[in-house]
Amino acid sequence: MEAAAVPGVDLDAQALMGLRHLTGRAPATSARRLAARPGGIVTRRRGRGSEIDDVRIWIDGDDIRHIDRNSTARTGVLHTRTFRDERERAVLLVADFRPSMLFGTRRAFRSVAAAEALAMVGWRAVAEGGRIGLIAIGAAEPAFVRPKGGERAMSGVVGVMSRAHADALGVADREDPALCDALETAVGALPRGGHLILASGLDRPGDRFDEVIRAAVSRVSVTVLLVADAFERDAPRGAYAFATRDGRSGWLSGRRRETRADEREARLSALGVPVIPIEAAAGPERVAPMLERIDAAR
Secondary structure, eight states, X not given: OOOOOOBTTBOOHHHHHHGGGGGOOOOOOGGGGEEOOSSSOOEEOOSOOSEEEEEEEOOTTXXXXXXXXXXXXXXXXXXXXXXXXTXXXXXXXXXXXXXXXXXXXXXXXXXXXXXXXXXXXXXXXXXXXXXXXXXXXXXXXOXXXXXXXXXXXXXXXXXXXXXXXXXXXXXXXXXXXXXXXXXXXXXHTSOTTOEEEXXXXXXXXXXXXXXXXXXXXXXXXXXXXEEEOHHHHSOOSSEEEEEOTTSOEEEEETTSOOOHHXXXXXXXXHTTOOEEEXXXXXXXXXXXXXXXXXXXXX
8 A cells, every 4th residue: 555645755746736826927828929029019030940949851841951961861751950949948957856855854855845946936937938847866867857848848847856756765865976967967958048947955066066067157047946954044952963874973053053055055156156045944835936036938
């Protein structure tokens, strides 16, 4: 018999789908394809986009200038390239589900809070006409969804994110892989001018983290949703025993506030990366207004 889901620990796909109403955005319509021009008349954009979308079999009426020579030579059948409007920006959500994120003292695990925030960003990006994709990082191989447009794409992202979180809970006793390696892969999956949105506590960023971020911001936009648990921000008074996976142990005092999250904000700001702090204890209703600062799909 399957165990019942634990709120705040397990990730509920239906709950993530329901977060769409918090974005305050209407579904995307054909109006977003209209050209913004001076005056009182709105006209449709002329021509095609400049970013290659797909390669398909050539049909009568296609422009011969767009014939794809490589596919045609390989198959012996005429193929043509299709294009998308480069203003339909690709947005890649990066969900940190490594073992260190599977922790929480109030309301929800940090990993669950990260997923909720990313889901709201994703719904908003889709409503604005962006293409949405996902990389979910865990202790095993990352789960990847290539950026696509439309509500069905977001539904796919939610489904993969939920499965990736369930898989992460199954291997929660492993060590965190370095974050920088997965980030480098994520940046490579985005076209130039895309937007990478990472939700993480930035535990074990890796020796090459600064280098990877500097390279990333030179070709894509990067925003970090810095997720923290209440215990990290303001631990109650007292002494707390701890033990780590590498065998270290000791005591933490609640009389001194942790400054790690603030130090990480400063580090990211120095790298030119916008940071939005996310409290895991805060529900989606409180987090949603903060996410309005992200201009994801433009």
